[in-house]
Amino acid sequence: MERLSTHISTGGLARGTALLYPDAPAESFSESSESPLETFRSALSASSREIEGTVAEGTLSEILSAHLEMLSDPLLTETVEADIRKGMGAREAVEAASEEISSMFDAIDDEYLRSRKDDVRDVCRRIIRNMASPAAASSSDPEQDVIVVAAELFPSDTVRMDFSRVRGFVLEKGSVTSHVAILARGYGIPALFGIPVGNIHDGDRLLVDGNSGELIINPDAGTESHFSEKLTSFSPFPEAGEEGECPVKVYANAGSIAEVRKAMENGADGVGLFRSEFLYMKGNALPTEDVQYETYAEAARLCGEKPLTIRTLDIGGDKALPYLELPREDNPFLGFRAIRISLARPELFRPQIRAILRSSAHGRIRILLPMITRVEEVLKAKEIISLCMKELDGEHLPYDPEVEIGVMVETPASVLIAEELAKEVDFFSVGTNDLTQYVMVADRGNSSVASYYDVTDPAVMRALSIIANAAAKEHIPVGICGEAASDAALQPDLLRMGFTSLSVPCSMVSQTRRNLMTIKI
Ligand code: PEP
Ligand code: MG
Secondary structure (H helix, E strand, O other), X not given: OEEEEOOEEEOOEEEXXXXXOOOOOHHHOXXXXXXXXXXXXXXXXXXXXXXXXXXXXXXXXXXXXXXXXHHOOHHHHHHHHHHHHOOOOHHHHHHHHHHHHHHHHHOOOOHHHHHOHHHHHHHHHHHHHOOOOHHHHHOOOOOOOEEEEEOOOOHHHHOOOOOOOEXXXXXXXXXXXXXXXXXXXXXXXXXEEOOOOOOOOOOOEEEEEOOOOEEEXXXXXXXXXXXXXXXXXXXXXXXXXXXXXXXXXXXXXXXXXXXXHHHHHOOOOOEEEEEOHHHHHOOOOOOOHHHHHHHHHHHHHHHOOOEEEEEOOOOEOOEOOHHHOOOOOOOHHHOOOHHHXXXXXXXXXXXXXXXXXXXHHHOEEEEEEOOOOOHHHHHHHHHHHHHHHHHHHHOOOOOOOOOEEEEEEOOHHHHHOHHHHHHHOOEXXXXXXXXXXXXXXXXXXXXXXXOOOOOOOHHHHHHHHHHHHHHHHOOOOEEEOOHHHHOOOOHHHHHHHOOOEEEEEHHHHHHHHHHHHOOOO
């Protein structure tokens, strides 16, 4: 029996037989009687057919489309064929091209493009695998409960695996944000990274504890039975709604009543962002207070006890309201937007606040103020909210006097004054969509600067950490409602930073909850 441990793992427990995933092993490789050029070309076609026949979704499908393009890229095919003409064997030529092309990527400054080098290596491995006899290629398919052990795994390796048999991964390379980690979380199975795999042999008995990061090789009877007990009480996908299982609240973003309904059907803990703009955009004139009240009240009733976070009007930037005739601006994203309009035009803001307050009699409403850059804006908005409350008192209209008030943290200014803001509000919600564009100075809709628009850039990640720390210091909840919230690869980092809720598109609620439940913080 041997124990190895790592601090890089995704949660879960698994038991099975080691299956060493071969790195295009020499023993399974037999060049056929075809000429090397024919061998290469038929492996190329087989690889294309294989990818075309693979059903994949999301990021994986994007990766595979890129791989398909690479298979017909002359940079690859001509480099290999030139080497074969010089006398190299088919496999040797593909290996050489893989080295040569991937080393070109090392010289690229852009981190994202540089990381594409793994795709080149992955595509070349696939071609080499398809040069082996079909029997050899499929002999590695697992036939019993297995733990896949490999130095490194690529997407094209995992798409070929039979997940009715794979119970876990033990890998030398990779991280909790890698493709394998995301896949493992999706299947509710553990993955350990950073484990030296040289001493593990095909057929070894393995116990994998992704929660503690421990691997036990060939356990003795006592250890095995202790592990069996843990395994019996372990559930990879606890029932949605089970108290204390999910580390943070999973809210939904909604832009209409239909979406609020869907959010509730999908088991969201509430609505983390109700974009009120849709009400303003669907007509040719401002919606009246009563029209707004009816909509918000209906949404509140649908949410019942769960919070409904209504964001006050966020127009300007790329969202125009033709009937409002706002002045034309050279830089709309840096212009008259959101809270700036609301505070400058009380005839717009007050009916909305009154409508929101009135709807708070029907549920648990939270008011969210967008595009805040100064504490004074919050103080002024709170003053208007108090004023509206007094008016409603005078009119004997019911509302919740404890209604929570929060701010969107989505500008660099609000990050820098997060501690001061946290003293004035009940909660923070981070708009990573805008925050990324303002921190990175990259218009979120401009594809020529898309490489700068990266929420994982160290600058944005540091901003997120500053926000989370400021909220923790003042003991207020801090959520994320931008697209980053539904990025499974980012969620472990967001949890570690201390975010207390994630608000995701309605369709992503269950998937997000499942992912979160398997993350080890
Ligand atoms: C954001 O900026 O991240 C956000 C949630 O708001 P919107 O996308 O509506 O600007
Ligand atoms: Mg925004």
